[in-house]
Amino acid sequence: MNATATRFGIWMALVPLLIAILGLGLQGLAIIDTSLFFTWGYFLEVLIAGLLQGVLYSLVALGFVLIFKASGIFNFAQGSMVLFAALTMVGFIEMGLHWTLAFILAAGVMVVLAIVIEKVVLRPMVNQPHIILFMATIGIFYFLDGFGQTLWGSDVKVLDIGIPKDPMFVLPNVFEGGILINSFDLVAALVGAVLVAVLAVFFQYTRVGRALRAVADDHQAALSVGIPLKTIWAIVWSVAGIVALVAGIMWGSKAGVQFSLALIALKALPVLILGGFTSIPGAIVGGLIIGAGEQVAEVFLGPLVGGALQDWFAYMLALGFLLFRPQGLFGEKIIERI
Amino acid sequence: MSEAASLTSEAPQSAPAASILSVNNIEVIYDHVILVLKGVSLEVPQGGIVALLGANGAGKTTTLKAISNLLRAERGEVTKGSIEFEGRRVDALTPNDLVKSGVVQVMEGRHCFEHLTIEENLLTGAYTRSDGRGAVQADLEMVYSYFPRLKERRGSMAGYTSGGEQQMCAIGRALMSRPKMILLDEPSMGLAPQLVEGIFETVKRLNEAEGVSFLLAEQNTNVALRYARYGYILESGRVVLDGDAEKLRENEDVKEFYLGLSASGRKSYRDVKHYKRRKRWL
Ligand SMILES: Nc1ncnc2c1ncn2[C@@H]1O[C@H](COP(=O)(O)OP(=O)(O)O)[C@@H](O)[C@H]1O
Ligand SMILES: [Mg+2]
Numbered sequence: 238m239n240a241t242a243t244r245f246g247i248w249m250a251l252v253p254l255l256i257a258i259l260g261l262g263l264q265g266l267a268i269i270d271t272s273l274f275f276t277w278g279y280f281l282e283v284l285i286a287g288l289l290q291g292v293l294y295s296l297v298a299l300g301f302v303l304i305f306k307a308s309g310i311f312n313f314a315q316g317s318m319v320l321f322a323a324l325t326m327v328g329f330i331e332m333g334l335h336w337t338l339a340f341i342l343a344a345g346v347m348v349v350l351a352i353v354i355e356k357v358v359l360r361p362m363v364n365q366p367h368i369i370l371f372m373a374t375i376g377i378f379y380f381l382d383g384f385g386q387t388l389w390g391s392d393v394k395v396l397d398i399g400i401p402k403d404p405m406f407v408l409p410n411v412f413e414g415g416i417l418i419n420s421f422d423l424v425a426a427l428v429g430a431v432l433v434a435v436l437a438v439f440f441q442y443t444r445v446g447r448a449l450r451a452v453a454d455d456h457q458a459a460l461s462v463g464i465p466l467k468t469i470w471a472i473v474w475s476v477a478g479i480v481a482l483v484a485g486i487m488w489g490s491k492a493g494v495q496f497s498l499a500l501i502a503l504k505a506l507p508v509l510i511l512g513g514f515t516s517i518p519g520a521i522v523g524g525l526i527i528g529a530g531e532q533v534a535e536v537f538l539g540p541l542v543g544g545a546l547q548d549w550f551a552y553m554l555a556l557g558f559l560l561f562r563p564q565g566l567f568g569e570k571i572i573e574r575i
Numbered sequence: 576m577s578e579a580a581s582l583t584s585e586a587p588q589s590a591p592a593a594s595i596l597s598v599n600n601i602e603v604i605y606d607h608v609i610l611v612l613k614g615v616s617l618e619v620p621q622g623g624i625v626a627l628l629g630a631n632g633a634g635k636t637t638t639l640k641a642i643s644n645l646l647r648a649e650r651g652e653v654t655k656g657s658i659e660f661e662g663r664r665v666d667a668l669t670p671n672d673l674v675k676s677g678v679v680q681v682m683e684g685r686h687c688f689e690h691l692t693i694e695e696n697l698l699t700g701a702y703t704r705s706d707g708r709g710a711v712q713a714d715l716e717m718v719y720s721y722f723p724r725l726k727e728r729r730g731s732m733a734g735y736t737s738g739g740e741q742q743m744c745a746i747g748r749a750l751m752s753r754p755k756m757i758l759l760d761e762p763s764m765g766l767a768p769q770l771v772e773g774i775f776e777t778v779k780r781l782n783e784a785e786g787v788s789f790l791l792a793e794q795n796t797n798v799a800l801r802y803a804r805y806g807y808i809l810e811s812g813r814v815v816l817d818g819d820a821e822k823l824r825e826n827e828d829v830k831e832f833y834l835g836l837s838a839s840g841r842k843s844y845r846d847v848k849h850y851k852r853r854k855r856w857l
Pocket of ligand 2: 635636683760761
């Protein structure tokens with residue numbers, strides 16, 4: 238845990254430097270190639286918008302990491318859990334409930350879902366190879382997808398929980414016209430940060446959190462000291478379900494609740510490759526890098542290649558990482574002693 | 576069972592009623608087809624230390640896991656016989672319930688949680704308890720008093736501690752559940768002789784001061800028979816010999832095959848008898 242914290246600190250200190258280098262590089266490019274456009278104010282604006290967007294990627298990736306850490310299962314259904322959670326939330330709001338009440342009920346639904354998945358899907362397959370469990374999560378993906386739409390309808394829905402959407406202009410004295418920040422993105426980022434902080438405290442300092450980490454380390458040993466794996470799995474899936482709910486609300490309020498929400502899981506994959514499948518800080522930093530990277534690349538490098546860079550930038554970056562650092566930025570190294 | 580030679584006048588089944596654990600003629604099958612235990616019976620008296628001896632692959636770990644019910648996680652199954660703890664059938668209990676009722680296993684190869692600190696490892700051992708923070712804290716101090724080394728390393732990640740420290744951590748973690756009985760699998764494995772002696776000394780002290788009963792599986796027959804009061808020798812899934820520890824230490828076959836001492840110079844018909852036994856044993 239400490240080693241991770243140290244690495245996290247080093248990266249945080251490096252960030253301003255990396256940003257400055259990136260900016261200088263782009264500025265240089267803009268001088269060489271006149272089709273490119275660069276000002277520092279605009280650069281920071283795009284960067285911040287990207288980072289805030291990245292928080293949402295991080296949230297989705299976080300759900301994957303939780304389940305992967307505790308059970309070694311790559312949960313293909315995480316994306317459809319996001320969609321299902323958001324649909325449920327909208328459904329409750331449409332019944333006329335206040336959004337806070339709808340949130341609590343939707344969280345309850347996600348917990349019930351987690352318990353059902355553990356009982357019906359995971360428990361009978363407990364000793365099967367991981368690939369079988371992975372297939373099972375593909376099954377869950379399609380089930381949730383269909384079930385959610387049957388239950389709540391398949392048209393695009395608006396989710397509005399009253400988060401302000403006005404643009405803000407900051408530092409108008411430093412940069413001409415100030416830097417435009419979308420207040421919705423800012424709120425989403427704050428919510429994400431709070432969620433992550435709560436999870437970190439839960440994992441680090443509570444009895445159940447400790448048991449979760451123990452299970453992640455060694456199933457057999459956890460069983461031998463009497464930690465009930467089934468309970469732990471149900472808890473992990475519940476937590477992942479609630480994280481999916483928060484991610485679903487944020488994405489849904491931004492872009493509407495529709496099937497494409499289930500596909501943002503595809504964006505989480507490069508985030509995981511970047512951050513490492515087992516690392517919570519990795520999921521966060523990975524999400525930020527991908528979010529910021531793809532926005533900056535799209536705006537400042539897009540003209541070079543004719544645009545649409547945003548769609549594949551994340552995968553390019555992930556591919557690069559697979560070549561040079563396959564365990565990801567923060568992937569846990571296997572401790573080996575001689 | 577009929578094949579087993581007993582070195583005590585009484586058969587193990589008729590051991591005093593005060594046995595805390597009794598395993599009756601169990602058969603274990605892995606993956607539905609691999610028959611590994613072929614009728615193993617053993618008794619651990621209340622407050623006793625009993626050794627389960629035998630070469631690699633004899634079935635010691637399987638026996639312990641059958642008792643602690645960790646077999647199911649390895650696709651193993653007890654298909655015959657019964658297991659009683661404090662007079663109660665425990666075959667169907669989950670490991671969680673078993674730990675709550677007072678039986679905990681320290682697995683072969685220690686299996687500490689590598690990415691947790693030593694102290695966090697110890698605290699996970701108290702997961703099943705509901706008697707409050709104060710009691711758990713007191714037991715943490717108790718464990719530290721038996722293993723002062725663990726206190727020094729309490730903040731280190733277990734994966735970065737030495738083999739001896741990990742063994743202490745694994746035993747300490749088991750102690751944190753307040754067990755009546757510990758199933759200890761190969762505590763000496765991979766440790767220097769001095770450390771082994773230290774671990775066994777602590778086992779003896781825990782047995783005397785805390786009243787914990789031990790069933791310990793060992794390939795290190797020499798050490799095990801010095802600390803245990805009774806021993807069973809397993810071969811290919813059967814108990815082939817059992818008896819008081821001193822008697823086993825004196826036994827010619829045990830000396831030759833397990834203690835590495837040969838009864839040199841004795842040439843009589845007894846050698847022929849030994850030869851026959853040897854054939855069965857190997
Ligand atoms: N999970 C398993 N599946 C199949 N066979 C196993 C399994 N575990 C152990 N065995 C077999 O059972 C026998 C006894 O093993 P074990 O109980 O580990 O012996 P010991 O602890 O005395 O070395 C060995 O032949 C081993 O190959
Ligand atoms: Mg063994």
